[in-house]
Amino acid sequence: MRVIGTAGHVDHGKSTLVLALTGIDPDRLREEKEREMTIDLGFAWLALPPPSGAEGAAPGSETVGVIDVPGHIDFIKNMLAGVGGIDAALFVVAADEGVMPQTREHLAILDLLQVPAGVVALTKTDAVTEDGWIELVQADLAGTLQGTCLESAPIVPVSARTGADLPKLKQALADVLTTVPPRRDKGAPRLPVRGVHPRPPDPLRLARDARGPRLGLRRPAGDGGARGARGHGQGHRPGRRGHRGRPAGAG
Numbered sequence: 001m002r003v004i005g006t007a008g009h010v011d012h013g014k015s016t017l018v019l020a021l022t023g024i025d026p027d028r029l030r031e032e033k034e035r036e037m038t039i040d041l042g043f044a045w046l047a048l049p050p051p052s053g054a055e056g057a058a059p060g061s062e063t064v065g066v067i068d069v070p071g072h073i074d075f076i077k078n079m080l081a082g083v084g085g086i087d088a089a090l091f092v093v094a095a096d097e098g099v100m101p102q103t104r105e106h107l108a109i110l111d112l113l114q115v116p117a118g119v120v121a122l123t124k125t126d127a128v129t130e131d132g133w134i135e136l137v138q139a140d141l142a143g144t145l146q147g148t149c150l151e152s153a154p155i156v157p158v159s160a161r162t163g164a165d166l167p168k169l170k171q172a173l174a175d176v177l178t179t180v181p182p183r184r185d186k187g188a189p190r191l192p193v194r195g196v197h198p199r200p201p202d203p204l205r206l207a208r209d210a211r212g213p214r215l216g217l218r219r220p221a222g223d224g225g226a227r228g229a230r231g232h233g234q235g236h237r238p239g240r241r242g243h244r245g246r247p248a249g250a251g
């Protein structure tokens with residue numbers, strides 16, 4: 001499964017755009033709601049249209065994972081964790097503010113990580129009233145992107161608030177993903193464990209059969225297991241590279 005990750009300055013509309021595109025609010029923590037700010041990574045999934053030139057294919061045939069990252073400088077470590085394994089960036093710049101410090105910083109990170117592709121969402125176009133402003137921001141942005149991994153990324157003006165041009169943005173994402181070769185599945189899942197656990201988990205083993213993933217967690221008292229796994233709102237899907245899931249523990 002392909003994974004898209006957001007990036008961009010705080011308050012430029014990344015989480016709102018993810019919600020508008022996917023119907024899933026990536027800001028799930030109470031603290032995020034209270035502070036009206038992304039703190040930890042948020043996750044969603046999105047059905048993309050067929051790439052341009054492949055209109056015969058069934059619509060929504062590719063579902064991609066979406067990772068929403070915090071823009072605030074204080075949470076840059078979470079941002080780094082989020083964009084580590086993405087196939088394409090959804091680089092978000094607010095049309096009313098233009099390029100800001102974390103626009104540049106996040107771009108430098110994407111560039112360092114050699115993120116292979118991306119689309120720039122110039123969002124909040126509904127908040128711009130001045131004639132020629134969007135064109136000005138767009139030109140400045142194009143200059144900022146020059147010489148980086150997003151140099152040839154399409155810039156799509158949108159509004160998450162009104163929904164203007166969101167289908168264009170989805171199309172652009174579907175199209176850029178066709179340029180990214182699939183990554184190798186190393187069969188080595190990562191399992192962050194939250195809540196009560198005596199110590200960090202020992203190596204996690206993943207085996208796959210026709211019914212889906214089987215997980216094994218090595219413990220002092222022997223192997224534990226997983227009753228099943230849920231991913232992207234559905235039960236028992238085979239775990240593949242880029243797929244995010246949640247094992248249901250057994251004992």
Ligand SMILES: Nc1nc2c(ncn2[C@@H]2O[C@H](COP(=O)(O)OP(=O)(O)O)[C@@H](O)[C@H]2O)c(=O)[nH]1
Nearest residue numbers: 010011012013014015016071124127159160161
């Ligand atoms: N007018 C307008 N406001 C927006 C739009 N998208 C987001 N916002 C507002 O911008 C603020 C920051 O949005 P948020 O998604 O939290 O930004 P993030 O920090 O980049 O995730 C919120 O008050 C949103 O309601 C948009 O398309 N138009």
Ligand SMILES: [Mg+2]
Nearest residue numbers: 014015037038
């Ligand atoms: Mg956010």
